[in-house]
Amino acid sequence: MSDQDTPRNNEGNQPEDELRRMLEQLLGGGMINPDQLAGVAGLPADPQALSQMLGQLQRAMMNPTEGVNWQVVRDAARQSITDNREVEKDTAKEYEQSFSLAQLWLSEVTSVGSTGLLDAPRSITRYEWLNLTLDTWSEIAGPVAESISRALVEMLNEQAPEEYRAMIDQSKPMVKSMGQAMFGMQLGQVLGQLAKEVLSGGDIGMPVLPNGQAALLPQNLAAWSDGLEIKPSELLLYFAVRELAHAHLFIHARWLRLHLVNSITEFARGIRIDTERIEDTVRGLDVSNPEELKQVLQSGQLIPPRSPEQEVALERLETMLALIDGWVDVVTQDATSRLPNADAIAEMVRRRRATGSPAERAFGSLVGLEIRPRRLREATSMWRLVTEKLGPEARDALWDHRDALPGAEDINDPFALVERLRGDTSDSPTDDLDDELARLLGDPDSFGDAPEGGYSPDR
Template structure:
């Protein structure tokens, strides 16, 4: 290769410096309009906030580090929550009383509610939800961010001309850091949107608050209940019971949280970037139109089809989330039977969950992971049947160990599950044995002829 074909290298530093300057110019040198960038990525429109986030992105490129910058995630999330309000003293007392009564109601229908929570349940603000959930999001999203960064480096290395691959290989830490920083900015926006929508600590199907704390968000719950034409005290009691049921389940089944995190990590491990798919998706776009670009990003078109391994991991995760929410639905239904409008509230909850919130859809477009179970109604029916036929004690005992938990086939055929749990197969074998014994006793000739005179082999 001639000198003209080789990128300039000033003691091994020039190519990286050129790449860094190019990226910095794209981000802050006027080549990309900040307002357009905000519209495309869903970043804050406030110029000061956007400038601060772009500066953090530049710092990530200049000072590559390992992992996601969670300060950047927190800052982006707080920027997205523009109307946080504190919990009033009256609300705090009202919610504490509802949670206390809910604990009594719950203890009447399930033994799972007898476990003591690490932290007392309480009402929290949107900012508190962010701060208390950040460690969990770090655990869940860390592997996702790492997979995306790795895929970005692999794509650049594969797609770059041969003469630039050595430069990209040496710039890998910077490219990886940039990818993680961009992921952090988008994730922060998603979490900020979630903070404005979640009603409780377990609202997304798994415990995200620190120490698995049970909590309700008065600001969001009040906003959601507006227009339902229902007594708010009933809505509050329903969600207090539901949140405690969810929190106690994860205290009872301590293996459950790790199982969910492992399933998400397994899904993230298979994330890849399809360069051809990206090229096809953006080839006809008007790059000067932020709305058109934003639509492509939010649609998930840039996420490649799931691999067979991802399909298996996603099916396992969806089944587990359906089992969790289905159990919580049944226990909440039984515990709130005193409420005149419990069924109406439950139906509103199901509709809200079925449609999915904007934040949930954003998270799905970000990593291609659907957090809402598709089989909730079937799982709820299964738990209802087990409760009706075998009782709450048998139902709850299935959470004692992971191997005892029903699977997808049990959701498909709950009657077979009930038969198995009730010893149906053994009972059938016992009935056949009893019939055979009765036949033998009723017909002595069936035993055959006994040796005459009690002859033994020795006498013979």
């Protein structure tokens, strides 16, 4: 359509120009308080952050783009990382030495990792973690951002006065771009919080670092262990072993990372617009109350309920994450048996993982996916039983091919898995395996991750 054919209002302006001016007036003309808008986006209300936020939204209006602007995400994340400390040379050297010893211990208990990492394990800053993981987050969150931005366009169409609907329809790319910019700023805030909390590259269970990389964050590890009556060198060795085990697994099973990321992306792309749900959500919403709007955006209410297909995909994904973390738990326990407080550290790791961090919960509300496995304890027991009955070589060989990997039914019935792997189809009694399973599931002390005072599964 040429400029001559483009619909114009009574003043001769194109509808998109009029809508742009309306939105610019809202953003910069005093109709919306920038402090309140920053609160909705989850950003700190400081002048520099506000200026950048308004500039990003105005650029999104002036130059609409497809998809999330990941520079916006990066900028928002860096703004929320208020304290980023460089790794000192002495600290980097200490971590390098710990990784070397951890590699030696790990090689004694598993053949996974014998091929070596693509890059040497290292210590990184919070900023470095953000930069290294951003590509992975774009794979995971990109489809969700697209779904939510479409939902916002639909909501705006429904809620706008009749005289503006034609303009909104003409300006969908601009409105979608603004919605994605706001989502990007919120996601950046969440990633900034994660950067302040994660201890290692494999800390949240997913392979967020590029393939073949292992890393620890000294600043976060020091903050997490502050006040613990355990030597820092012992904590460092434990987490170095754990991080190497996680990284080496993805090197050994080269199919695993792509399979996992594709599963997460497939789940995210299953999100569909539920106009009825959006209408129900916004019907009683006071759009002049930024705090109420922020709560709606961060609660995940705009993300529709999971479809049956998504529920099945989520169950498969949680099973895979549990298998990964359970295997890492078992080999870490075996490799760190020399450490006096290995069991106590393992218990602290379990509690930390079970409760989840505020950033993890916020990410779940934005993306609609809980990234922590729910079946970790049962998967750990399964790997321990396989190790004790068949040996570490048979255990590790299960990662060679996707079809060989145990499934949810094997986690539920690990003694049947052992029988199948033994190739024993006779009617011989399995009382010894039943007793072993009862020991593992009923007495967590038996697999070495309970504190001295005993362990309660409710803690």
